[in-house]
């Protein structure tokens with residue numbers, strides 16, 4: 001695990017957006033795995049600015065979303081499809097064909113996980129997977145208790161996660177279920193890039209530092225990945241002690 005502790009939250013965002021932009025610039029036909037959430041909003045803003053300023057052509061790249069709520073129409077403003085449309089697709093005038101979403105609107109929901117895994121495989125696998133972390137240590141929507149061999153599947157959201165995400169819902173409550181890439185699906189990516197900002201992530205980050213392969217904090221599984229970079233701001237790093 002490579003750890004970068006930035007001097008500020010904005011520096012952490014800058015580091016992550018630079019890494020993404022550099023990959024978009026240097027790789028042909030990149031397959032990028034994307035996360036949603038508040039942490040990523042300033043990252044996408046920076047990426048959009050950098051792409052616009054450099055006139056970078058993104059048409060050969062493809063994007064896979066980590067997860068999606070079940071029970072919301074995909075046009076609902078709080079769906080992750082709407083989120084990425086607002087933050088990336090519309091500002092960069094990308095075509096939605098470049099994006100793949102866990103398909104939650106089908107009658108065959110029980111098969112949707114397998115279908116999504118197959119789509120990732122057909123695309124040649126994910127090159128770089130962007131990740132946030134829940135205050136309970138979840139990655140994607142792999143809540144505590146998720147196993148290291150889990151794949152894209154229907155997951156039940158914890159009350160803690162539903163409460164944390166309530167602010168993204170102007171009206172109505174957070175759905176109880178989602179379709180999420182699994183821990184094993186995430187680990188298949190060639191590179192993992194996690195960003196954690198703010199004091200609300202400090203306990204999960206401390207736990208991640210001190211534990212390995214621990215189902216009660218699925219983010220700990222990522223430490224076994226050969227190319228896992230963790231970028232923190234001072235608040236998220238506030239409870240770790242580095243014995244250098």
Ligand code: F6R
Nearest residue numbers: 035036037038039132133134140
């Ligand atoms: C989002 C996702 C989640 C978030 C995590 C942090 O697609 O999969 O794992 O990354 O819940 O969310 P924020 O950034 O809102 O604190």
